[in-house]
Amino acid sequence: MSEEIKKLIIEYVEKEYLEEEDEQDVDENTPLISSGIVDSFSMVSLKMFLEKKFDIKIPDEKATTEAFDSVNNIMELLKEFNVS
Amino acid sequence: MGNIGSYEEKYKNFNWKISEQELEYGKDGMYNLAYYCCDRICEKGNGEKLAFLWEGFKGEEKKFTYQDLSVYSNVFAKYLQDLGLKPEDRICLFMERIPELFISFLGVLKMGGIVQPLFSAFGEDALFTRLEDAGTKAIFTTRKHVRKIRRIRDKLPDLAKVIVVNAGDKPLEKDEVAFSMEDAPKPENFELYKANPEAPSVLHYTSGTTGKPKGAQHVHASIIAQYITAKWALDISPDDIYWCTADPGWVTGTSYGIIGPWSNGTTQVILDSGFSSAKWYQFIEKHKITVWYTAPTAIRLLMKDGTDAVKKHDLSCLRHLISVGEPLNAEAVIWSKEAFGKPFYDSYWQTETGAIVITNYPGMEIKPGSMGKPFPGIKAIVVDQKTFEPITTPGTVGLIALQPGWPAMFRTYWNNKEMYDSKFKKGWYICGDRSSIDDEGYFWFVGRDDDVINTGGHLVGPFEIESALLEHEAIVESAAVGKPDPVNMEVVKAFVALKPGFKPDADLELSIINFIRKKLSPLAMPQEIEFVKSLPKTRSGKIMRRLLRAKEWGEEIGDTSTLEDD
Numbered sequence: 009m010s011e012e013i014k015k016l017i018i019e020y021v022e023k024e025y026l027e028e029e030d031e032q033d034v035d036e037n038t039p040l041i042s043s044g045i046v047d048s049f050s051m052v053s054l055k056m057f058l059e060k061k062f063d064i065k066i067p068d069e070k071a072t073t074e075a076f077d078s079v080n081n082i083m084e085l086l087k088e089f090n091v092s
Numbered sequence: 093m094g095n096i097g098s099y100e101e102k103y104k105n106f107n108w109k110i111s112e113q114e115l116e117y118g119k120d121g122m123y124n125l126a127y128y129c130c131d132r133i134c135e136k137g138n139g140e141k142l143a144f145l146w147e148g149f150k151g152e153e154k155k156f157t158y159q160d161l162s163v164y165s166n167v168f169a170k171y172l173q174d175l176g177l178k179p180e181d182r183i184c185l186f187m188e189r190i191p192e193l194f195i196s197f198l199g200v201l202k203m204g205g206i207v208q209p210l211f212s213a214f215g216e217d218a219l220f221t222r223l224e225d226a227g228t229k230a231i232f233t234t235r236k237h238v239r240k241i242r243r244i245r246d247k248l249p250d251l252a253k254v255i256v257v258n259a260g261d262k263p264l265e266k267d268e269v270a271f272s273m274e275d276a277p278k279p280e281n282f283e284l285y286k287a288n289p290e291a292p293s294v295l296h297y298t299s300g301t302t303g304k305p306k307g308a309q310h311v312h313a314s315i316i317a318q319y320i321t322a323k324w325a326l327d328i329s330p331d332d333i334y335w336c337t338a339d340p341g342w343v344t345g346t347s348y349g350i351i352g353p354w355s356n357g358t359t360q361v362i363l364d365s366g367f368s369s370a371k372w373y374q375f376i377e378k379h380k381i382t383v384w385y386t387a388p389t390a391i392r393l394l395m396k397d398g399t400d401a402v403k404k405h406d407l408s409c410l411r412h413l414i415s416v417g418e419p420l421n422a423e424a425v426i427w428s429k430e431a432f433g434k435p436f437y438d439s440y441w442q443t444e445t446g447a448i449v450i451t452n453y454p455g456m457e458i459k460p461g462s463m464g465k466p467f468p469g470i471k472a473i474v475v476d477q478k479t480f481e482p483i484t485t486p487g488t489v490g491l492i493a494l495q496p497g498w499p500a501m502f503r504t505y506w507n508n509k510e511m512y513d514s515k516f517k518k519g520w521y522i523c524g525d526r527s528s529i530d531d532e533g534y535f536w537f538v539g540r541d542d543d544v545i546n547t548g549g550h551l552v553g554p555f556e557i558e559s560a561l562l563e564h565e566a567i568v569e570s571a572a573v574g575k576p577d578p579v580n581m582e583v584v585k586a587f588v589a590l591k592p593g594f595k596p597d598a599d600l601e602l603s604i605i606n607f608i609r610k611k612l613s614p615l616a617m618p619q620e621i622e623f624v625k626s627l628p629k630t631r632s633g634k635i636m637r638r639l640l641r642a643k644e645w646g647e648e649i650g651d652t653s654t655l656e657d658d
Contacts, residue, residue: 028239042368043149049614053605060598
């Protein structure tokens, strides 16, 4: 299950935040925020995607740049909402 | 005591000639500002001094001396000339923060072009609007962003050259050219364009309440103000290691990320990566940064991560901290004292002013939450919002007004003289911000005087967002306003009415948000969508943004008698 979730998030990041000419590959450890792939403004849309997909509500205090900085970090965050 | 010495004494006796003399501006008929940012430093015997150290996200580093700056900017200038570009052609820089972005800025100026820097996160609609308005002739971009240009190029007949920096192995499309700064021939000499002081130099686009973004056009003589404000307000000197976190797609990134530090012969460091408090602190510690110029939004993000994150690093190298982009709240100033042992000094200016106009100075008492006092040579007051007469009673809120005539002031809006003229009332330039002045002469920011949204230190025009929203297949009516946000001061909130057959749900909300992010930019992306049946309008059919905004801010709605419905 968790592998499927990771795949789903990676696909979403690649589709929404990378340009077609972008040569960057995204895996579960790729830094997202600190690398600039997802900027701190766009983090809101990633958060919204997760909330919608998993029917959860992530409070703002938990939506830190660190918590969203890789797919693995996001997986850790999702565990708090019993999504794994 | 900083470079400025006594603020009162400097303010009283100031003349812009002081800056011109220090720079030797105009010596031998040279007014081209690019000369003062590299060649002059070399001629003074400092060619081997480090002009900048660039660090990429993965930690890779590149170093450039002032001599390198001089040579490589000549490379760009010669290359553009050979491509057939002419003085006063608008040449856009649309690249992430790679070394070529900074150096090409000087290269364009050296051949007499007008630099048009644009934030690389702009989507194709935002890019198109600005390139079309400027009649841009050439654009530098990277492989990462070239597709955005391809999607709009057919609609841009003036755009003759698309230059792809570090293009890689993949083939380019017709009429695109690959360029490598390091591999390009290095001209032995390049004769700089003999710009006069009033020759156009930089075109920065900024947003207003109505209409398309406007290109604030600056001139070569702006360096007179940028040099001395960098020296006195940012307090930089050649011995400093300076870090400006702003992107050169915005005015801070050029006035104080290129012109200010380099005309002062300072070494700067550039980090090409996204936000991370741990990475930022490591960067400061590793490079022993002494002067740091950043934005309140970044400071508030750092605050969110706490002082413990700061204490893991030795940041004793930091000597002076300055902030710009939006009002710096008192809590951030107080936190900075606790975290770094020194306060952030707020500075106020805008795209149109080209340089800092009101700020706090080293050696001057800071009143947390205040913007500070006018820079020497700047006469700033507040005027009545209706009569534009000066307000003399301390603490009374009015519009910030500046007496025109400082060197970095914009000279016009590109193709929009009428809008430019409308910014002046009774001889004052009206900034569009409200403030009061206390009995000691400190300015206190209150807010914007229009519907422009200040998010993360950047101005976003509601009209541009509303127009883009209407391009979404589900939307029939739209309005965009700023809503309060603890980190970004304001974020965009959109109100939309849907066409029949579309259901307001989370899927649609996310679709609209991503639609705007890609069309315009992450800054313009609404962080919240409210679905409404219809939008409140005046009898003449104009959407009442004021009403929507007031509700978001919990303010009195005021007179609603002109509303058609609610």
